Amino acid sequence: MTGKAAEVPKETESWASNDAVRASMQANRSRDTGPELALRRAVHARGLRYRVSARPLKELRRTADLLFTRAKVAVFLDGCFWHGCPEHHTVAVRNGTYWASKVERNRTRDADTNQRLAEAGWTVVRVWEHEDPIEAAARVEAALIEARRIHGQL
Template structure:
């Protein structure tokens, strides 16, 4: 934190906890990668499918043009498991709303560029999610490549 800047965190403990959150190689992400790899699929990890767009997918299948995002229930507002923050509730509600809007924008940008975005929730059964990934890669692999206008 720069000198003289206030922290957005409600306490030093919350700030430390937030800083410890990993942006990649989380347990659900590693489990999905192992399951997808076990199905014989190969992919790029934490890559940006669209040049010039700062959006990173967790798994990228370049030839098939499939981008997989493993979304956390809290961060992306899962209807089934999202919990409402007690402290700084409005801040977190706004943050999740921005994340959801960015996710929708990312999905649309990918579709417009001929990609297939695939979203997997962290709570999903990893084998079933891996099968969904395999199906998306198989069905999208044969499509003709399209380029944006």
């Protein structure tokens, strides 16, 4: 063995425009975000109990933010930037082509998720991060009541 330090392989080119942007994006949490916690509190305050960050279909690698397994209701809280909110989505200044493609892939995946869950008998509720959590919780409860009626649980 020589006294030379082992060379570290050069990383592939980053999607981030600089190290600060990369650090900021990597710090984004996939769960327990402010909007998600607010929605969970509002849904819980209505007396509804749910699973957090769970897969509705085990064979499908998609995770719902709130899951009502018996009633087959999956709730997804979508970020305005990441999922292309028609009201609040902003176009990235740097690497615009990359981010536009990323958001489009997210939208395509969301539509695929909705379709697959519907085909499996699930009700999907999509909530934008900018929505009022109290109003969103009312939508979730209404979907849950309807799903329970459909599945003969009322």
